[in-house]
Amino acid sequence: MPRLLELLRWKLAVLFAWTPTRTVALNLILAVYAFAGWGAFANKASAYRDLTDQVGLLRADRDGAVNRQKELEQANNDLLREWQGKLASAREELQQAAAARDAAKGQLAGSQRELVASKKRLDQARDRVSETGSIKHAEPSKKAAVKP
Template sequence: MPRLLELLRFNIQALFAWTPKRSHVLSLILGVYALAGWGAFANKASANRDLTNQVSLLQTDRDALVGRQKELEQANLDLLREWQGKLASVREELGQAVTARDAAKGQLTSSQRELVASKKRLDQARDRVSETGSIKSTEASKKAAGKP
């Protein structure tokens, strides 16, 4: 272990004992700037590559969404046509039902008139029969005809 400390002390002393020349310092500074520049370029290129990947993914997603939107619009149009057809058939059925109802109302009205007329005839016949008393004689003749 003491040997390692001596070696480390020697290296530190050698480092501080070094006196760089102007050309060495300039080369060192230019090298550091070159490394920093290439590092910045690599970083920027990597960021651009990531952005390019993100853009391509977004374009793919957008294309998928546009396709899905077109499918939904087509499905919407199909449903609209279907409902319009159903609505037309329901309207037609409603028209037929209204026509049938009107016909039934007409028949009901004529039947009610006939019923009123029949009631009047029946009442008139009863009035005539009760005035003349012909029902009693008719009943007696029926009884007499049934006994022999």
């Protein structure tokens, strides 16, 4: 065991006694810088790979959003066409109802004129009857009394 310790001391002494030459020191410094450079390159490449993955995910999300927007626009256009059809149908029904109303107003006006004319004739007939006294008042018929 003491021999092993002696050997260890000798190796440590040799190691600390070693003084590098200028070329060895330059090679050692260049190796450290090369190692550091490659480490920085690997770090940047890893970050670039992560960014590339994120860009791919964002593109996929964007494409999905664009497709969803197109679907919504298509649905909106379909609804717009449907409502325009319903609106046109409602307008047509309104025009028909207005035409029917106008026709009914015309019939009402005609009926009112006929009623006024009939009342005038009735009044004239009553006046003539009261002047002459020739027509007797008719008794109401039984059928008219039965029906209210």
